[in-house]
Amino acid sequence: MRDAAPDLSTFGLEAESTTPVAGGDSARAWRAQLADGTSVFVKQATRSTAGMLPLEAAGLAWLAEAGAVTPRVLAVDDTTLVLSWVERAKPSAEAATTIGAMLARMHRQAASHFGCPPPTAGPATKGWVGTVEVPFGEFDAWPQF
Secondary structure: OOOOOOOHHHHOOOEEEEEEOOOOOOEEEEEEEEOOOOEEEEEEEOOOOOOHHHHHHHHHHHHHHOOOOOOOEEEEOOOEEEEEOOOOOOOOHHHHHHHHHHHHHHHHOOOOOEOOOOOOOOOOOEEEEOOEEEEOOOEOOHHHO
8 A cells, every 4th residue: 555645735835636656666656736726746755865855856957957858846855856747748759859959958068077966966975876876976987987
């Protein structure tokens, strides 16, 4: 049985309803309908990984700075991340072209080095890919990172 959705009132948000959504191995996830009719994505950490969700929020902001279209971060703390809801869309050649152009723009906005954390990540020394910890540091090549 899935756990109850997190209480969004701690962020000043009121959820009228929540529906579990599939995916992920490091968090539980829901689609929540807010009192104003807005849908949001709610992610709640399933294990104690202080800093994981704020780091994810910082990474989304960094990607957006580089030209990626990302969900908007509405609220975050160490256990919960609330994002704007992104509706599914049917794959198309136009969408693939748009995503390819976005990916190219992101790669032109190079980080200072491999293993560089997002600029707003604060004192983070590690990140995560799913549940796997990845150390931040200054590396000369991607395989070292």
